[in-house]
Amino acid sequence: MSKSTKTLGLITAPGYPNTIGEELQASLPNLLSYYVDDNYNWEVEFVIDALTGMTEDSQEVINEMINRKVEEEWDFSVCLTDLPLFKHKRLIVAEANEEQNVALISLPGLGSTPMIKRIRESILQLLNEMYYGSSDASREHAQLKLETKDQKRFKGLKNKSARRLVGKRIFERLSPIKRERPDDDESTIDVRFTVKSRISIPLRVLTGMVRANRPWAMFPSFMKVVMIAFTTGSYALIFPTLWMLSSNYEIWRMLMLSFVSISAMVLWIILGHGLWEKPNEERSKYIRNLYNMATVLTLYVTVCMYYLLLFCLFSIAVVVIIPMELLESQLSGNASYINYFYVAWTVTSMATIIGALGSALENEDVVLSSTYGYRQRQRYNQIKEAEEEKERAQKEKEEAAKEKKEAAQEKKD
DSSP: OOOEEEEEEEEEOTTHHHHHHHHHHHHHHHHHHHHTOTTEEEEEEEEEOGGGGTOSOHHHHHHHHHHHHHHHTOSEEEEEEOSOEEETTEEEEEEEETTTTEEEEEGGGGOSTTHHHHHHHHHHHHHHHHHHOSSHHHHHHHHHHHHTSOTTTTTTOOOOOSSOSSOOOHHHHHSOOEEEOOOTTOTTOSEEEEEOOTTHHHHHHHHHHHHHHOHHHHGGGGHHHHHHHHHHHHHHTTSHHHHHHHHHOOHHHHHHHHHHHHHHHHHHHHHHHTOSOOOOSSSOHHHHHHHHHHHHHHHHHHHHHHHHHHHHHHHHHHHHHSOHHHHHHHSSSOOOHHHHHHHHHHHHHHHIIIIITTOOOSOHHHHHTTSHHHHHHHHHHHHHHHHHHHHHHHHHHHHHHHHHHHHHHHHHO
16 A cells, blocks of 8 residues: 655745755655654655745744645645744744644754754654644653654664754753743744753854855855965065064964954955944844844854965965075074964965955855845845736736726627
8 A cells, every 4th residue: 555645845045045955855755754654755845935034023934834835735844044033032943833734943043063964853853743743742652653763773863852853962962952832822833942041042043143154155255355365475475574573473463463364354345345234123133233243253254264275375385485595594593394384374464464455355246145134135125026026917917807808898799
């Protein structure tokens, strides 16, 4: 006897959640049979909806999901959003509606790593909650079902508990996710997973937001800046003054110089590309501050990658350009290869400040897309265009029907 089919619809916002959704689509069916019910063949369908990445109101996202689930005729639906969600200053990681079989996961709430594993485990747990129910008795029944499964299967699946959202890892021990039943007035939510610690919330949400900003995706836009900085620094290498400075700088001064040069680059990018979120009525001061902090941290990660690349290039250039004998003649005391290291370090910081500032990044759209505010404005425009297109199509349909009716009336007359 062939098994009947259950369909899970994955809804993601455009961008990084989209990439995650594609990876999950292939691995989830077998895991759903194991973690939820093996009496069905599970299918996973994947769609992109800009609304799920435009609003920080989880209720609005849930309502949109219910409409989309009915429209697509899915059995279950899970949304992945890259926006941070809060409820009474508690960070919302996930929510589920048992009656409508829809659930929501906020990716920043899961932290930074290992992202795919946490999302996969979260989806499985939310499906389990919706399928068996969220009451204590239902959770006990679901746990007994899980214990009958072959524990050796899917060894990479760390969460095999019917009450936890994700498996126990170091990050979850430092910043635990709490399972809770919402208040009676929240009729659309049956179970919610939150982080209550005010100390761990900023760490968890900011690392998750930086991950969602994908700082590595911005790095190729720095190639033009790298060339300018390397050209400037290579020219500076021929002057003995730089060699003597590097020889006399103490470690604390070298570290300070590195920090100043990296910070100057970050500040220039923010000001030059208008990445700072200004006060507006659309989002609260707390959310706006989170957006700005995530932008700063994202740029620091990217610029540190840029700085490291420059350092590697200058390390090679120093060995090629400066003979050891010439270096010894300019420095007091015996010179060694460690001096090459300090020269490369010094010129990297100098080149970042002097050569890179004022130059333009190659792909401004990539830089802008790595900030939350810009992505939300993009998604708002997409939704607005889609609504306008829908209105135009409806208007054309009505006009065509009217013309057809008039033609039929003329023929009758």
